[in-house]
Structure formats: structure tokens, C-alpha cells
Amino acid sequence: xxxxxxxxxxxxxxxxxxxxxxxxxxxxxxxxxxxxxxxxxxxxxxxxxxxxxxxxxxxxxxxxxxxxxxxxxxxxxxxxxxxxxxxxxxxxxxxxxxxxxxxxx
Amino acid sequence: xxxxxxxxxxxxxxxxxxxxxxxxxxxxxxxxxxxxxxxxxxxxxxxxxxxxxxxxxxxxxxxxxxxxxxxxxxxxxxxxxxxxxxxxxxxxxxxxxxxxxxxxxxxxxxxxxxxxxxxxxxxxxxxxxxxxxxxxxxxxxxxxxxxxxxxxxxxxxxxxxxxxxxxxxxxxxxxxxxxxxxxxxxxxxxxxxxxxxxxxxxxxxxxxxxxxxxxxxxxxxxxxxxxxxxxxxxxxxxxxxxxxxxxxxxxxxxxxxxxxxxxxxxxxxxxxxxxxxxxxxxxxxxxxxxxxxxxxxxxxxxxxxxxxxxxxxxxxxxxxxxxxxxxxxxxxxxxxxxxxxxxxxxxxxxxxxxxxxxxxxxxxxxxxxxxxxxxxxxxxxxxxxxxxxxxxxxxxxxxxxxxxxxxxxxxxxxxxxxxxxxxxxxxxxxxxxxxxxxxxxxxxxxxxxxxxxxxxxxxxxxxxxxxxxxxxxxxxxxxxxxxxxxxxxxxxxxxxxxxxxxxxxxxx
Amino acid sequence: xxxxxxxxxxxxxxxxxxxxxxxxxxxxxxxxxxxxxxxxxxxxxxxxxxxxxxxxxxxxxxxxxxxxxxxxxxxxxxxxxxxxxxxxxxxxxxxxxxxxxxxxxxxxxxxxxxxxxxxxxxxxxxxxxxxxxxxxxxxxxxxxxxxxxxxxxxxxxxxxxxxxxxxxxxxxxxxxxxxxxxxxxxxxxxxxxxxxxx
Numbered sequence: 081x082x083x084x085x086x087x088x089x090x091x092x093x094x095x096x097x098x099x100x101x102x103x104x105x106x107x108x109x110x111x112x113x114x115x116x117x118x119x120x121x122x123x124x125x126x127x128x129x130x131x132x133x134x135x136x137x138x139x140x141x142x143x144x145x146x147x148x149x150x151x152x153x154x155x156x157x158x159x160x161x162x163x164x165x166x167x168x169x170x171x172x173x174x175x176x177x178x179x180x181x182x183x184x185x
Numbered sequence: 186x187x188x189x190x191x192x193x194x195x196x197x198x199x200x201x202x203x204x205x206x207x208x209x210x211x212x213x214x215x216x217x218x219x220x221x222x223x224x225x226x227x228x229x230x231x232x233x234x235x236x237x238x239x240x241x242x243x244x245x246x247x248x249x250x251x252x253x254x255x256x257x258x259x260x261x262x263x264x265x266x267x268x269x270x271x272x273x274x275x276x277x278x279x280x281x282x283x284x285x286x287x288x289x290x291x292x293x294x295x296x297x298x299x300x301x302x303x304x305x306x307x308x309x310x311x312x313x314x315x316x317x318x319x320x321x322x323x324x325x326x327x328x329x330x331x332x333x334x335x336x337x338x339x340x341x342x343x344x345x346x347x348x349x350x351x352x353x354x355x356x357x358x359x360x361x362x363x364x365x366x367x368x369x370x371x372x373x374x375x376x377x378x379x380x381x382x383x384x385x386x387x388x389x390x391x392x393x394x395x396x397x398x399x400x401x402x403x404x405x406x407x408x409x410x411x412x413x414x415x416x417x418x419x420x421x422x423x424x425x426x427x428x429x430x431x432x433x434x435x436x437x438x439x440x441x442x443x444x445x446x447x448x449x450x451x452x453x454x455x456x457x458x459x460x461x462x463x464x465x466x467x468x469x470x471x472x473x474x475x476x477x478x479x480x481x482x483x484x485x486x487x488x489x490x491x492x493x494x495x496x497x498x499x500x501x502x503x504x505x506x507x508x509x510x511x512x513x514x515x516x517x518x519x520x521x522x523x524x525x526x527x528x529x530x531x532x533x534x535x536x537x538x539x540x541x542x543x544x545x546x547x548x549x550x551x552x553x554x555x556x557x558x559x560x561x562x563x564x565x566x567x568x569x570x571x572x573x574x575x576x577x578x579x580x581x582x583x584x585x586x587x588x589x590x591x592x593x594x595x596x597x598x599x600x601x602x603x604x605x606x607x608x609x610x611x612x613x614x615x616x617x618x619x620x621x622x623x624x625x626x627x628x629x630x631x632x633x634x635x636x637x638x639x640x641x642x643x644x645x646x647x648x649x650x651x652x653x654x655x656x657x658x659x660x661x662x663x664x665x666x667x668x669x670x671x672x673x674x675x676x677x678x679x680x681x682x683x684x685x686x687x688x689x690x691x692x693x
Numbered sequence: 694x695x696x697x698x699x700x701x702x703x704x705x706x707x708x709x710x711x712x713x714x715x716x717x718x719x720x721x722x723x724x725x726x727x728x729x730x731x732x733x734x735x736x737x738x739x740x741x742x743x744x745x746x747x748x749x750x751x752x753x754x755x756x757x758x759x760x761x762x763x764x765x766x767x768x769x770x771x772x773x774x775x776x777x778x779x780x781x782x783x784x785x786x787x788x789x790x791x792x793x794x795x796x797x798x799x800x801x802x803x804x805x806x807x808x809x810x811x812x813x814x815x816x817x818x819x820x821x822x823x824x825x826x827x828x829x830x831x832x833x834x835x836x837x838x839x840x841x842x843x844x845x846x847x848x849x850x851x852x853x854x855x856x857x858x859x860x861x862x863x864x865x866x867x868x869x870x871x872x873x874x875x876x877x878x879x880x881x882x883x884x885x886x887x888x889x890x891x
Contacts, residue, residue: 176449341730356819
């Protein structure tokens with residue numbers, strides 16, 4: 081286990097509190113925005129955008145991803161690629177169908 | 186049917202469970218759980234796997250999953266009977282056995298996930314001094330890629346399993362479209378679900394799964410061939426690059442199992458392209474193994490016979506996959522016996538032969554005795570011949586249009602009449618294959634007690650680290666910490682004293 | 694000597710990581726694929742449907758907002774528990790870890806009230822695809838919360854005794870369970886707006 085100086089940990093603690101405040105604020109924002117009656121597409125975009133920021137804060141600072149090793153980044157990058165493949169290719173399969181065919185649920 | 190030996194319902198159970206059991210309770214536990222867990226730590230110079238308790242959890246999850254699967258035969262209505270592919274809506278309304286199948290799969294998937302984590306951490310963290318990645322034996326590379334495939338491809342099937350359990354137990358309609366009518370009665374469900382969703386989630390795993398079935402086998406064959414040609418593997422770097430690319434591509438080819446579901450030309454072309462691409466690294470690996478034989482001092486012992494047979498057999502399996510990967514040809518061949526012939530060539534005279542090679546090769550390390558060579562040949566030759574007589578006729582029947590999963594083997598179809606006689610040929614060959622295993626079983630039990638004792642820890646005069654341990658390896662594997670000075674296949678090095686130089690032999 | 698497994702506590706020099714850190718990140722990668730697959734299923738079902746209800750017309754947004762705050766707070770207390778161990782403060786560690794467990798339990802209790810309210814209004818998973826998605830995704834998330842609570846409770850109780858024999862190993866274990874707990878929070882950060890606000 082690498083030796084963090086006491087000061088480094090104390091600095092991290094200050095960051096944790098800051099991130100917490102930011103997360104709480106962003107939660108309020110995302111709920112508030114939902115009252116604006118945006119169109120579905122706009123609503124999805126804003127909600128996912130805010131969620132991504134919140135998620136990134138948790139990942140980078142609570143999970144220390146911002147100072148993690150390359151190996152971890154590589155594994156996560158691979159995972160993200162495969163997740164998007166699953167999502168996008170599956171959707172494409174439903175969207176791009178044989179002429180005259182429609183997938184109905 | 187008159188003159189039949191079983192009810193159609195039971196035939197369907199056997200069909201579904203044969204696939205499930207062979208893949209998830211047979212090949213994966215043997216190739217990954219057994220060979221992987223035993224050999225990988227030895228070949229990288231590690232004292233153990235990284236997480237022993239996690240390994241134990243992985244084993245017991247597998248055990249419980251296996252028990253669940255086997256016990257399901259005694260459920261009302263019998264075991265799962267909707268194919269190992271469990272397509273809804275049929276599987277959604279199937280008998281209780283399907284629910285047990287789902288629970289069994291959740292346990293087996295958990296087992297594989299825990300195991301995958303263990304393998305990756307072990308290979309990355311526990312390589313001994315001097316064991317760089319490029320000095321790792323090809324078998325270890327194969328297990329590493331396999332572990333990544335298991336880790337990232339299994340969860341979507343677990344998700345699908347959860348969704349189908351919800352459908353079956355909580356009455357949801359994840360996979361049930363609206364307006365379904367069964368036996369004249371409309372179903373009282375909310376509808377709005379998608380049967381195709383299951384197919385996507387299932388095949389997202391099930392395609393990479395087939396690479397899980399073949400990669401460790403290729404690893405074993407590579408070890409045995411290098412050792413018994415007294416030559417380094419030809420093109421090792423290319424083989425390593427190929428196996429990495431193969432692992433990656435395996436995640437984006439899955440819908441070639443779904444060409445007939447109404448997908449349009451654009452998306453079909455995408456999957457056809459990636460499918461054709463993935464054959465390239467496959468061919469590179471197979472070709473490198475073939476080329477390694479050229480100019481080698483080949484020793485035709487039992488493990489080598491199986492490893493050699495793997496090459497053309499996997500070749501046939503792989504080549505017969507090409508028409509299936511091409512959407513146009515697949516229109517005719519999809520869901521026929523051609524498919525069954527194709528994949529059995531790859532897993533039966535392919536993977537299973539490689540596993541046999543591994544057993545004959547590493548038996549001396551585990552027990553201190555060699556398996557009997559004569560019995561080995563008696564096992565090998567009839568098995569090879571029988572396998573071809575079982576699976577080649579399937580290609581012929583498939584080309585004639587005989588569908589898979591037919592209880593009567595095609596008897597009631599006009600287009601099948603001309604090839605119906607092949608059912609007898611295949612059945613006789615299947616019995617012959619079963620009988621051909623008897624010498625092997627006798628060999629195993631007899632040799633443990635009375636086999637020829639090995640005269641050294643390294644009876645095959647191999648270069649990789651597992652042969653530097655005491656026989657069998659004690660707790661902690663190596664009696665003293667081992668250091669690596671060279672690559673994994675330093676056979677017939679010009680100027681060396683012997684025709685092999687172990688990886689841990691100090692430089693002079 | 695050949696008996697012990699290296700790099701369980703101290704990092705391997707060339708990777709800079711200890712074993713369990715890689716292990717937990719690999720596991721989390723598989724969890725990303727699991728929840729990712731469920732998320733993809735939700736997207737596919739919603740895109741293919743004709744009349745998908747807006748989340749806030751059926752679900753209780755204020756209660757879920759409260760729960761979101763609870764989970765975020767538990768994430769802070771979790772990382773503070775780890776930081777306390779790094780600062781050699783065992784008492785603070787137990788305090789923060791206790792708060793984390795408490796927050797997790799509050800989350801579950803509130804979820805229980807939510808589910809119960811739905812059942813009382815005859816809204817079950819079988820009622821519609823929307824409800825099926827809601828119950829399944831939050832249910833599976835809830836199971837993960839339960840798992841995390843159990844692990845944290847163990848480290849609060851019997852597991853904490855390791856501090857007196859192998860403090861660094863315990864600190865690593867708390868870091869690792871912290872990573873899992875943050876991930877559970879992360880999943881909820883996406884689930885909440887997607888299910889409740891859209």
C-alpha cells in the first residue's frame with residue numbers, strides 16, 4: 081500500500097466534501113429541470129448529461145479513478161466499448177429491418 | 186411415435202440439456218476450471234491462484250448449478266425443453282424445468298464470473314520474476330483472453346435470465362409481445378415485450394462463449410505440439426496478437442445467429458463483415474500450428490496424436506462455419522443439421538480432442554505416472570474415425586434441408602427421405618465412439634495405480650515452468666522461488682547442450 | 694515462503710496495484726455489463742412501445758429524491774471511513790462505516806414503503822412493461838444494496854478486529870468494499886432520473 085502523507089489524505093477529505101455538495105446540488109438541478117416539461121428527447125439528453133457528470137464525480141473522486149493506474153483505465157475502456165456495442169447494435173437490429181417489415185411488440 | 190423409444194417431450198428435454206450440460210457443466214469446467222486452475226499458476230511460476238477462497242466459491246457455485254440442472258429432470262414436466270437457446274415465447278410458457286434451468290444458469294454464470302476475476306488477477310499479478318507477458322506460454326495467453334470473454338460477455342445473459350425469471354414467476358412481459366394466443370386462448374399478460382430482446386442478450390454471450398470453448402483447447406494443442414516437434418511455435422507473436430484480436434472481435438459478431446429474424450441488409454452486412462474478419466485470426470493461429478510441424482522432429486505419442494488430429498478437425502469445423510457466416514448461404518443452412526455438424530466438428534474432434542491431449546500430456550505431472558501408450562492409441566484411432574462418421578453426415582443432411590431438433594429425425598419430411606439412411610450410420614458411429622472411450626477410462630484408473638512411473642519431474646523434456654515443480658506440485662507449487670530467463674519454447678537452440686532449454690534454467 | 698500469495702497487501706511494482714484492487718474493478722466491469730444490459734433492454738422496450746408513461750406520473754419523485762440524497766451521503770461516509778483508517782483513526786472509521794450502513798438501511802426501508810404503496814394501488818410487475826422495468830431494475834439494484842450492507846456490517850463488526858493485527862490489509866479491504874459501494878451509488882445516479890424523471 082503506497083504511503084499517503086497525512087496531508088494528502090486531509091486534502092482528499094476536503095475534495096470529498098466538495099464533491100458531496102456538488103452531487104447534492106446536481107440532484108436538485110436534475111429534479112428541477114424535470115418540471116420544465118421539455119420534449120422527451122431534450123429531457124433524456126439533459127437527464128443523462130447531468131447523470132454522467134454526477135457519475136463521473138463519484139467515479140473520479142470517491143473511487144479515485146482520476147489517479148488510477150493505466151490497467152484499470154484499459155479494462156473500463158474495453159467495458160464501455162462493449163456496452164455501447166450491445167446497446168447500439170441491438171437498437172440497430174430493431175431499427176434496420178427487411179423492407180416492408182416492422183418489429184411490433 | 187410407433188416403434189419409438191421415447192416421447193417427443195423427453196427428446197426435447199435431452200436436446201436442450203445435452204447442449205447446456207456439455208457446454209456449461211462439461212467443457213468450460215474442464216478446460217477453464219480444471220486445466221486452467223491447475224496449469225496456469227504453474228506455468229507463470231506462481232505459488233497459487235490469487236484468490237483461493239474466491240476459487241472455492243466459484244467451484245461450489247458450479248456444483249450447485251450442476252445439481253440444479255441435473256435435478257431438473259425430475260421436475261414436473263421434466264427438464265428444460267426449449268433448446269439450450271431457450272427462445273421465448275416458447276421458453277416463457279414451458280414447464281417448470283425451464284425455471285430450474287434459469288436458476289442453474291445464474292449459479293453457473295456466477296461461478297464463471299468469480300473464476301474469471303481470479304484468472305485475470307493471477308496472470309497479471311503473480312507472474313514470477315522474469316516472466317514478462319511475452320515470455321508466457323501460449324496456453325496462459327489463451328486462458329487470459331478466455332477469462333476476459335467470460336467476465337464481460339456473461340452478464341447480459343445473466344440479465345436475460347433475470348428478465349425471463351420475472352416473466353415466468355412474476356408475470357411480466359419482457360419477452361412476450363402483445364396479442365399472444367395459446368391453444369385458442371389469448372394470454373392475460375401486459376404484453377409489449379420483445380422475443381428478439383432475448384435473442385440479442387443470449388447470443389451476446391453465446392457467441393463469445395464458443396471462443397471460451399476453443400481458446401483453452403488451442404492453448405493445450407500449442408503446448409503439446411511445441412513439445413513434440415522439439416521446435417519453438419512458429420509465429421508466436423502473431424499467434425498472441427491474433428488471440429487478442431479474436432477475443433475482441435468475438436463480442437461484435439453475435440447477430441450472425443439471427444440472420445433470419447428480419448434484420449435489414451445494413452445491420453446484417455455489419456455482422457457478416459465482422460464474422461468474416463474473425464476468421465482471419467483463427468486461421469492465423471491454426472496455420473502457425475501447422476507450420477510449426479514443418480521440419481520438426483515429431484514424436485507420435487498419445488498427446489501428440491490428439492493434438493495433431495485437432496488441426497484438420499478444427500480446420501473442417503472452421504471452414505464449414507464460413508457458409509453460415511455468409512448471410513445468403515445461411516438462409517438455406519440456418520437451423521439445419523449443417524449447423525450441428527459445423528459446431529460439433531469444432532467442439533468434439535476439436536476441443537474434446539485437445540482436452541484428451543491435455544490429459545495425456547499433464548497426467549504424469551499430476552500423478553507421477555504415465556498413461557499407457559497402447560491404450561491411448563486404442564482410444565485415439567476409433568474415436569477419430571467414429572467422430573467423422575457422426576458429424577460429416579450431418580453436413581449432408583443439413584445441405585438437404587433437414588431441420589435440427591426434430592424428434593423423428595426428419596422421417597416425416599419429403600426432402601429428408603433421401604438422406605434419412607444416414608441416421609443409422611451416425612447412430613452406429615455414436616455407439617462406436619462410446620465404446621472407444623472404454624480404453625481411456627480403463628487407462629485412467631489403471632495408470633493411477635500401476636502406470637509406468639516417471640523418472641524425472643520433466644518426463645516429456647519440456648521447457649515450460651510446470652515441469653520444474655516436484656511431482657505432483659506441493660502446496661505453494663515450487664519448492665524454491667523460480668526465476669525466468671528466456672521465452673517459453675526454447676527447443677533445439679543452436680549450440681545448446683540439449684534439444685530443450687527450460688525457462689528457469691539460469692544463463693551460463 | 695512459497696506458501697504466501699504476494700501483493701495481497703502491498704502493490705506489485707510494475708502494475709502499481711494490489712490484487713484485490715484489480716479484482717474489484719474487474720468485478721465492477723462485469724456489473725457495468727449487467728446493468729448495462731438491463732439498461733439496454735429498457736431502451737429497446739421503450740423505443741418499441743406505443744404509449745410509455747412518463748415516470749413522474751406513476752412514481753413518487755420526492756421520496757426517490759430523498760433516497761438519492763441518502764445514497765449519495767452514504768457514499769461520502771464510506772470514503773470517509775477509508776480515509777479515517779488512513780489517518781489511523783479507528784473510532785472515526787467505525788463511526789463513518791456505521792453511518793454508511795445506516796444510510797443503506799434507510800434507503801431500503803424507504804424503498805420498501807415505495808414498493809408497498811405501489812402494491813396497494815394494484816401496481817405490480819405484471820401490470821405493464823413500465824412497472825416490470827421499474828420493479829426489476831430497482832429490485833436488482835436493491836439486492837446489490839443488501840449485499841453491500843452485509844459486507845459493510847461485517848467490517849463494522851467482526852471484520853474490524855483485523856485492525857489490531859493487520860491494519861494495512863483492513864484498510865485495503867475497506868477501500869475495495871468502498872469501490873463496490875460507490876458503484877451501487879453510481880447505478881442509482883443513473884436509474885433515478887431514467888426511471889423517475891423521464
